[in-house]
Amino acid sequence: MSEIGQNLRVVEHATCTFCGCVCDDMDLTVDLDAKRITKAKNACTLGRAWFAEHTIEDKPPARIDGKPATTAEAIEAAAQILAGARLPIIYGLSDTTCEAQRQAVAIADLMHGNIDTTTSVCHGPSGIAFQGVGESTATLGEIKNRADLVIYWGGNPAESHPRHFTRYAVTPKGMYIPNGRKDRYVVLADVRRTPSAPVADLFLLVKPGRDFELLWALRALVKGRKIDPSIEESTGIPLATLETLVERMKSCRYGVLFFGMGLTMTRGRHFNSGAILALATDLNEYTHFVAKPVRGHGNVTGADNVVSWQTGYPFGVNFSRGYPRFNPGEFTTVDLLSRGEADAALIIASDPGSNFPKRAIEHLKRIPVIVLDAKDTDTTELARVAFRTATYGINTTGTVYRMDDVPITLRPAFDSPFPGDEEVLTALKDRLRVLLNEKRGGALRKAA
Amino acid sequence: MVETMILIPGRSNKQGTSLNAGKLKHEYREVTSTVEMNQDDMARLCLKDGDAVRLSNTVGEAVVRCKGKKPSDLPSGMLFIAYGPPSSQLMGGDTAGSGMPISKNFEVQVERVDVP
Numbered sequence: 086m087s088e089i090g091q092n093l094r095v096v097e098h099a100t101c102t103f104c105g106c107v108c109d110d111m112d113l114t115v116d117l118d119a120k121r122i123t124k125a126k127n128a129c130t131l132g133r134a135w136f137a138e139h140t141i142e143d144k145p146p147a148r149i150d151g152k153p154a155t156t157a158e159a160i161e162a163a164a165q166i167l168a169g170a171r172l173p174i175i176y177g178l179s180d181t182t183c184e185a186q187r188q189a190v191a192i193a194d195l196m197h198g199n200i201d202t203t204t205s206v207c208h209g210p211s212g213i214a215f216q217g218v219g220e221s222t223a224t225l226g227e228i229k230n231r232a233d234l235v236i237y238w239g240g241n242p243a244e245s246h247p248r249h250f251t252r253y254a255v256t257p258k259g260m261y262i263p264n265g266r267k268d269r270y271v272v273l274a275d276v277r278r279t280p281s282a283p284v285a286d287l288f289l290l291v292k293p294g295r296d297f298e299l300l301w302a303l304r305a306l307v308k309g310r311k312i313d314p315s316i317e318e319s320t321g322i323p324l325a326t327l328e329t330l331v332e333r334m335k336s337c338r339y340g341v342l343f344f345g346m347g348l349t350m351t352r353g354r355h356f357n358s359g360a361i362l363a364l365a366t367d368l369n370e371y372t373h374f375v376a377k378p379v380r381g382h383g384n385v386t387g388a389d390n391v392v393s394w395q396t397g398y399p400f401g402v403n404f405s406r407g408y409p410r411f412n413p414g415e416f417t418t419v420d421l422l423s424r425g426e427a428d429a430a431l432i433i434a435s436d437p438g439s440n441f442p443k444r445a446i447e448h449l450k451r452i453p454v455i456v457l458d459a460k461d462t463d464t465t466e467l468a469r470v471a472f473r474t475a476t477y478g479i480n481t482t483g484t485v486y487r488m489d490d491v492p493i494t495l496r497p498a499f500d501s502p503f504p505g506d507e508e509v510l511t512a513l514k515d516r517l518r519v520l521l522n523e524k525r526g527g528a529l530r531k532a533a
Numbered sequence: 534m535v536e537t538m539i540l541i542p543g544r545s546n547k548q549g550t551s552l553n554a555g556k557l558k559h560e561y562r563e564v565t566s567t568v569e570m571n572q573d574d575m576a577r578l579c580l581k582d583g584d585a586v587r588l589s590n591t592v593g594e595a596v597v598r599c600k601g602k603k604p605s606d607l608p609s610g611m612l613f614i615a616y617g618p619p620s621s622q623l624m625g626g627d628t629a630g631s632g633m634p635i636s637k638n639f640e641v642q643v644e645r646v647d648v649p
Contacts, residue, residue: 103549134550205632213631245544276541276638277613278606293539293611293638346543350636354629381544401632417632439556439618442634443593444626462556463618 092118099496101128102180102383102478103135105488106246106253111136115498122479122498129247136498139459139476146503148471156472156504160512163431163455163470167513168520170429170453172405173198176418177435178392179207179382181457181506182483182495186384186391188510189433194396195518197404199427202388203435204400205417207346208378210355211362212389212399213413217355218362223341223375224489230259231373234337236272238361239296239347240379243281249379250284254343261338270333274299275347287330292321297353299327300360306331307367335371342376349378380488383478387486422448432456433506434474438464457506472509475501483507534578535644540568540588540612540623541637548615556617565617570643571609572601578645585648588612588623588641595619596646612643 099111113136114124125136147159154162167173175193178186179202193200204212228235235254242249250256258265273285276293291299299320302312306327317323334340342365348357361376368374380386389399396402398411401418414420418437421427422445429452438446439462449467456468465471475481480501486492551561568586580586580599587596597619607613614620616636623641624634 103553130546131549131553134553138553138555201632206634206636209632241543244546245549247546277608277611280546290608293541347637349633351638352635354631354633413632414628414630417628419626419632419634420628423626436556440616440621442624442626443622446621460555466557 092116093123096496096498099498100478100485100493101125101132101135102485102495103131104246104383105380105386106248107383107485107487107493108132108248108252109493110252113498117499120499120501131247136479139479141501141503142473144473146473148468150469156509156512159470159472160509160516163513164516164520166429166453166455166469167192167196167198167431167517168524170196170198172421172427173429173431174418174421174427175200175431175433176437177203177433178388179203179385180434180477181384182477182481182485183384183387183391183492184483185433185477185506185510186388187395188507188514189431190392190395192431192510192514192517193402194404194409195514196521197407199403199405199416199418199421200392200396201402201416201418201421202385202392202400203382204385204389205413206419206440207381207385208349208358209400209413209417210349211344211358211378213355214358214362218359219366220362221365221369221375222377222489224491225253225487226491228341228375228377229253229257229262231261231339232341233262233268234270234272234333234340236274236340236342237281237285237379238274238342238344239357240343240345241275241279241281242343242379243279243284245345245381246379249343254341255284270337272330287326289322289326292319294352295320296348296351297357297360300357300364302327303331303334304360304364304367307335307364307371334368334374337372340368340372340374342374343379344376345379346381377489384485386488386490387484387492390486390490419445425451428452430454432464432468433510434458434477436462436464438462438467457509459503473503474509475503475505477506481505481507535642536574536578537640538574538610538612538643540614540620540639540641542614542616542620543637545615548617561617565615566595566597566619567614568597568599569602569607569613570599571604571607571611573604574609575599575601578643580645585646587644587646588619589644590623590639590641592625593622595622596648612641
């Protein structure tokens with residue numbers, strides 16, 4: 086960090102937490118008077134918008150039933166709601182620090198509630214597939230330095246993760262990739278020709294809903310089995326193209342399969358993710374091959390890690406029996422809301438009120454909702470209690486995990502008058518503990 | 534004329550930049566209310582850029598504006614829309630025991646509507 090003028094400061098090696106790339110090579114110029122970032126060197130278009138738009142808004146620190154409130158009043162109101170609920174749920178967590186995520190898990194445990202993260206509607210199916218198939222994994226640094234065959238499947242990094250190509254996997258020079266892009270062969274498989282397609286040496290236009298069949302055909306070819314030429318009719322890709330690709334896969338020095346939500350959000354879900362993970366495993370009979378999900382939000386990978394090391398499971402965890410149980414489809418948030426089971430919700434740094442299925446949103450509107458967010462969203466609009474919090478990475482420090490499970494410490498740019506998520510959640514946990522002790526102590530005395 | 538097409542909600546760069554400005558602001562709402570459609574399909578349905586179409590299925594419906602894409606970029610019968618409130622109106626709540634609702638690659642009915 087260096088001072089360049091009376092009211093300007095440069096924060097070097099700051100981290101962008103907008104997407105899962107978590108680029109930690111930002112040099113931020115900060116106007117301390119205006120409390121805004123005026124320049125974000127090295128940032129992509131998404132990163133520039135992230136840094137430029139997160140300023141200090143002239144808004145109250147909290148709202149209860151739409152009316153301005155103090156943070157302390159909002160904590161009391163939120164604690165009363167959660168203490169009185171029979172099945173309170175916690176959801177979100179992908180755009181906050183690991184330290185805040187840890188407090189959220191503690192709250193779920195304390196109130197015998199349910200905790201789930203945006204993973205369940207992102208790479209949750211991949212999480213299920215990891216448990217069934219395993220993951221041949223690597224860091225992005227290893228991929229940058231070694232990968233000579235890079236395959237993207239069901240994703241559009243040019244728009245969703247703009248620096249994935251330039252910082253990690255396509256154009257950078259690496260220890261064993263001295264010529265950068267020239268030393269790599271790049272393949273992109275998708276159902277439409279996205280802005281990512283020009284990056285690829287080979288583009289596979291897959292018929293919608295046929296990813297599993299295509300991946301399974303590649304597995305068969307890797308194992309030397311015969312595939313009928315009718316595979317072209319069912320998947321859109323000629324057999325000869327697949328055979329050539331498989332030869333390239335088997336003969337590369339280091340291959341990587343990056344996969345996106347084109348696999349997890351479509352019919353097949355975890356079977357699709359499982360197929361691509363299994364393909365990577367199969368290819369290790371011939372060469373070194375890894376498979377990595379391309380993760381979306383800044384710290385969604387941290388959410389998986391924190392929830393896993395605190396409960397034993399990555400998402401969709403229920404504490405109603407006093408110990409953690411994991412069951413996607415039962416304890417995942419879309420299901421709990423769509424079935425009308427949750428009777429209170431604590432939403433942290435996410436916007437299910439905008440992005441969830443219609444039926445789930447309708448239930449969110451029926452129950453008391455508590456939200457922590459740095460911005461106004463559809464979810465803050467429907468919330469009974471809404472906290473305005475500081476932005477992680479810009480106003481608060483903490484830890485985030487890059488999409489390859491590498492933890493990175495944040496260097497904040499300027500202070501916020503609003504509390505951080507960790508601060509609010511810690512205070513909420515402390516108040517909730519008092520209320521629940523009173524409630525459970527009374528129940529115990531009655532039973533005695 | 535009503536046709537059945539496949540809807541692919543997804544991320545877009547413009548959606549990503551506009552959500553930072555604010556998800557309740559006009560730009561984000563506009564980005565998430567614009568559906569991309571194969572230009573040949575648009576011609577067949579007598580649609581031009583900016584015309585309103587109703588997307589519907591058994592779950593719900595959403596009225597959005599259409600924007601043409603070259604047939605080489607977006608195959609016939611396919612639609613792309615940036616995730617947001619309109620696409621959520623068309624997503625079913627059943628996750629088939631996975632936690633994940635089908636959020637891409639589902640059928641919708643497409644028809645032109647007259648909206649000022």
